[in-house]
Amino acid sequence: MKRNAVLVSIILSALAWGLAAAPQSALPPEIPWADEVPLTPNVRPVIIVSGSDYDMGYQWYQQIAHIYGLKYLEGRKPRKFTPAEQEALKAYQTFIDKHTPEMTELLRGMVAGANDAGIELTYESVLAKFCSGDGEAIRMPGAPQRAASAAGNCPDCYDSDCSGFAAWGDATKDGRLIAGGSGDHEIRLGDNEITRLEYCIVMMPDKGNNFVTSTSTGCCWHAGMNNKGVTMFHHGATGYCGRYDERQVWKYGVPNTMITMHSLRFANSAKEAQDIVLSLPSGDGRIGGAWADVSGTAFVIENRDNPRLIRRPGDNGERNFIYATNNLFSKELGSCYKSSPGLPVEFVPHAGWLGTHGSRESIPRNLSIFNLLHNYYGSLDLEFAKMIWRFPAVPPKYTTLEEADADFDRTQGRNWNSHLSETGNAMVGIMKPDNGNKGLYFVSQGCAARINYPHWPFLRVYRVEPTYTFFELQLDATPRALAEAARTRAMYALAYADQQLRKLTYHDAAYAPLDALFNKAVVQWQKGQFYEARAAKAEGNLATSYLARSARSFFRAQALGWQVYESLVPPPDSPEDLGLRPWFGPWGEWATRDGMKKHNPTR
Structure with a gap:
């Protein structure tokens, strides 16, 4: 009996050791599933990597496996490339080796991280993911520049837009830089886990700046910032002259997303970012961006070359602020636009060029952000910035949705008075950059x-269990410091939520669902603490992995905690909610399609 007891003890110990040593990729995925269908999470995942380029690539793909799961990724086995595709990959690699050599080691690390997680991946296949668009097709000369529209019955429509702004100096309450950006599209789990999954990436390299940015926004990933106080808050509509012409010449170059990462990593100022971006060859000419830094330098690169056109604050009536959506402002680029039937191409002051495609929905967004920053000049802080993306427009002036849709092209969207906040916002990033380790990213x-x-x-988009909240990420010096800052903010989010929730009783209809939601937040809090403790006993890539899991849990705790709190204490969604004067009141100067007006009774 004694021998059997010892044997059982040994077996149990071995089993416990095996469970503890099991690869993290074997754990359940962090995203939700419905039967065999993976669903988009209601809190945006954050991948956190640090160290050498190889280690960062390794950690990156390991965390993709942790978040999305092997079941979702296992079918993506490397495909065979045609001779033309192989030549294209060689051409891209030549540019990468010359201009962004750190990316080669990053990709090699990705291959190792994927293989160790149980995902079959080759160097050529991961390189192809960076050199592809919406599908598997590698971009190369002679191939269409853009995939077909997601709206099959609307050949003039495309499936994504973006908005962004930056303000500083007298435009903000404390004089510091505040910026924001959003990608506007259906949140999706795409077929390319590098460029078409929805997450944020934090990179803390041994060499270069720490930075954070979001994938799947625009051509080039935004909103992003680094620890030198530099932000790329929008893609800038760079290269939109000819964007919708499938005949536009495509060249090889450094993939746009790599240019974004390289610029944030090595630029110590907005001017340095401009120099880096414009010195690196881009295949489609779409990488330029809207940049700002804590010194007050800001600009929007509207065209890289022939001619090079850079828009600056003051060019369109701005004072210590600048903004961008999906059209161009430079007078030289008016000829890039086609007219809608029966309507001319026109320049709208403070809103840019109006023609077809994305310019139609850009005009009201540009007018909205100009009016907010111009008329509430000096009132901008983080709460005001969040309010911008909570501030709804009035609905289109039609009896039915079908009537509104049918009239959009005919009127160039004149009756769609949209704001930056809209149902199609996929990722909203609010930033308060810092030349140091205190930059904030919401x-x-x-x-x-x-x-x-x-x-x-x-862009009528619906999500699974939306929270309608922001979580806070502090771009600190190390993954551990970042996770600790996330824990602190989660603690406060839960405390504020608990204080409001306990004012209710079991007799209140809202108590039971909000209490269940609060318990979900607490579960994430405890998971964050669990992984934080695991990280303290680990080293190297494993420690970073645990810290990233911990931070993601704390971010989810924040978002769910604020959801409980804001369900009971609604956040500001208009200037009036912040104690400011009424929107479009007679006191202001309001830009409209028909010129500057002193008063308009419409919200």
């Missing part, structure tokens, strides 16, 4: 407003 997964409208017909 993230909303999807639209932050409970009641809202799209800014064009095909």
Whole structure:
């Protein structure tokens, strides 16, 4: 009996050791599933990597496996490339080796991280993911520049837009830089885990700046910032002259997303970012961006070359602020636009060029952000910035949605008075950059407003269990410091939520669902603490992995905690809610399509 007891003890010990040593990729995925269908999470995942380029690549793909799961990724086995595709990959690699050599080691680390997680991956296949668009097709000369529209019955429509702004100096309450950006599209789990999954990436390299940015926004990933106080808050509509012409010449170069990462990593100022971006060859000419830094330098690169056009604050009536959506402002680029039937191409002051495609929904967004920053000059702080993406427009002036959609092209969207906040917001990033380790990055997964409208017909987007909240990420010096800061903010989010929730009783209809939601937040809090403790006993890549899991849990605790709190204490969704004068009141100067007006009774 004694021998059997010893044997059982040994077996149990071995089993416990095996469970503890099991690869993290074998754990359940962090995203939700419905039967065999993976669903988009209601809190945006954050991948956190640090160390050498190889280690960062390794950690990156390991965390993709942790978040999305092997079941989702196992079918993505490397495919065979045609001779033309192989030549294309060689051409891209030549540019990468010459201009961004750190990316080669990053990709090699990705291959190792994927293989160790149980995902079959080759160097060529991961390189192809960076050199592809919406599908598997590698971009190369002679191939269409853009994939077909997601709206099959709307050949003039495309499936994504973006908005962004930056303000500083007298435009903000404390004089510090505040910026924000959103990608506007359906939140999706795409077929390319590098460029078409929805997450944020934090990189803390041994060499270069720490930075954070979001994938799947625009051509080039934004909103992003680094620890030198530099932000790329929007893609800038760079290269939009000819964007919708499938005949536009495509060249090889450094993939745009790599240019973004390289610029944030090595630029110590907005001017350095400009120099880096414009010195690196881009295949489609779409990488330029809207940049700002804590010194007050800001600009929007509208065209890289022939001619090079850079828009600056003051060019369109701005004072210590600048903004961008999906059209161009430079006078030299008016000829890039086609007219809608029966309507001319025109320049709208403070809103840019109006023609077809994305310019139609850009005009009201540009007018909205100009009016907010111009008329509430000096009032901007983080709460005001969040309010911008909670501030809904009035619905389109039609009896039915079908009527509104049918009239959009005919009127160039004149009756769609959209704001930056709209149902199609996929990722909203609010930033307060810092030349140091205190930069703040606030993230909303999807639209932050409970009641809202799209800014064009095909952006009616619905999400699974939306929180309508922001979580806070502090771009600190190390993964551990970042996770600790996330824990602190989660603690406060839970405390504020608990204080409001316990004012209710079991007799209140809201108590039971909000208490269940609060318990979900606490579960994430405890998971964050668990992984934080595991990280303290680990080293190297494993420690970073645990810290990233810990931080993601604390971010989810924040978002769910604020959801409980804001369900009981609604956040500001208009200037009036912040104690400011009424929107479009007679006191202001309000830019409209028809010129500057002193008063308009419409909200």
